[in-house]
Amino acid sequence: MNVHESEKMAGLLKKIGYFPAENILNADIIIFNTCAIREGAQDRVLGNVGALKKIKKKFPNKVVIVCGCMTQQLSVAQKLYSTFPFVDIILGTHNTHQLLKYLEDFKKYGKRILDIVEEGEICENNDIERTSGKNAWVNITYGCNNFCTYCIVPYVRGREKSRDKSKILEEIENLVKQNQYQTITLLGQNVNSYGQDKEGNGNFNELLNDICKIKGNFKLTFMTSHPKDLSFEVIDTIANQEKILKEIHLPVQSGSNKILKLMNRKYTIEEYLKKIEYIKFKIPNCKLTTDIIVGFPGETETDFMETCNLIEKVRFDSIFAFMYSERPNTPAIKFDGKVDEKEKNRRVNYILNLEKKIQKDKH
Ligand code: SF4
Structure with missing residues (x-):
């Protein structure tokens, strides 16, 4: 999920002329797209952001941005804001699609930005700079409603939202036409509950069958399944559809x-x-x-x-x-x-x- 969101941010930046830097010293903008699933991931971010202090002192024009699940927790974002004054922009998970607007504001007014939004709507974005080789990630749901007692995801990603089926099919058709992706991986915290939050999209099983009707040479897979929601019907579809990987x-x-x-x-x-x-x-x-x-x-x-x-x-x-x-x-x-x-x-x-x-x- 994070990798794909980084691909989306890279796509937005490419639109205004940026491209990936070879290393941090060559970068005009440094973005940490963070994870909060375990404490270790969070500690690593703090260490890596802290290490930028010297670089930022030497090159004050570099823009440092921290976003993602870790900063979606307001208290963590505020702490980061006060501990690391050289971090210029802090966003959460629901507003990274507005990255260019925040960047423009920062450049215009020169003021540090901290903006954490509670819930967001699905934002369709076709400017994706794909970096995962022969695999293309495609979101089908965002957020989670399950509240497993150990998990922070529902708190930082919000309630489950299914993407419109027509948008998913359109994205995959375009990817298949490009003829450079062998695998399409559908993404969601719980792919099996696709469609349960709104009418008119059908369920996950129907989605899989509709994707398999797309003509072209590709394999389909998905992550992640929740055992309570994986239906016997979906297992039948995996067995019957040649395009779906047997995993x-x-x-x-x-x-x-x-x-x-x-x-x-x-x-x-x-x-x-x-x-x-x-x-x-x-x-x-x-x-x-x-x-x-x-x-x-x-x-x-x-x-x-x-x-x-x-x-x-x-x-x-x-x-x-x-x-x-x-x-x-x-x-x-x-x-x-x-x-x-x-x-x-x-x-x-x-x-x-x-x-x-x-x-x-x-x-
Ligand atoms: S289903 Fe997955 S993402 Fe959702 S709360 Fe449980 S572990 Fe977290």
Whole structure:
């Protein structure tokens, strides 16, 4: 999502004559498009922005901009504004499409800008400077309504909004005509709930089938699916449509029903496994990947072993395993049963070794 949004900002800047600099010293404008999903990502931004102090002192005309999920949190944006006086423009997630207007204002009046907007409408932007090789990202939804108790996304990305189907189809038709993208990847925090927020667009399954009707040589894939919303109908479509890649990323997060409930994931392991069985039955060679969080508050050794058992049962092709990281304003920071860092580390490494073993067996 962030990479694609950077592509959109690069596209806007290209329109007024800017192009990517080879390095920071050559850049007229330096933009940090930040992530807030884990504390580590946020700390890295602070370190990298801080490191600009000397450069900005030597080259005061460089414009420094910080935007994205991290600064969408007003308190963080304000702190950044007061700690780093050499940052010129601070925006959030809902107003980066107005980047050129902010830049113009800054150049005209020379005043620092901090503007965080609460919610935004979908802004169609065709000036995308694509940087992901043979893959083209295409947004289908923005925001999320799920409020998993560990996750900051609904607070920084707002409520779920589906893009108009006609706009999605138009964008993909244009991409296919250009004949330089092998893969189209549909993007959304929860692609499966596409269309639920407004009438007239149909659902995700219909969208997939409509995209597959576009003539041309391309493959289609999507991220990310929520296990509660991935329908059996969509699995059938993946199996039947030649254009759709046979791969599904289905983040399970934990193998324990107790932890899933605490996480507010709204599915049980039994329901998850039913979908996995159906995938394996309908698409025997489907590549299955997942996300796992270890050390969520209240996760005991028994809960953790249930996660390991689930991994052994499904035999994922790849796992993105993370240590639980407290995010501000999310319900989970108030939960009891905190797991210490050393133990989280042990658990994440255990899972990574398990993943390696399964991959070796499969290869
Ligand atoms: S569905 Fe994904 S993006 Fe939405 S709250 Fe849950 S983890 Fe966050």
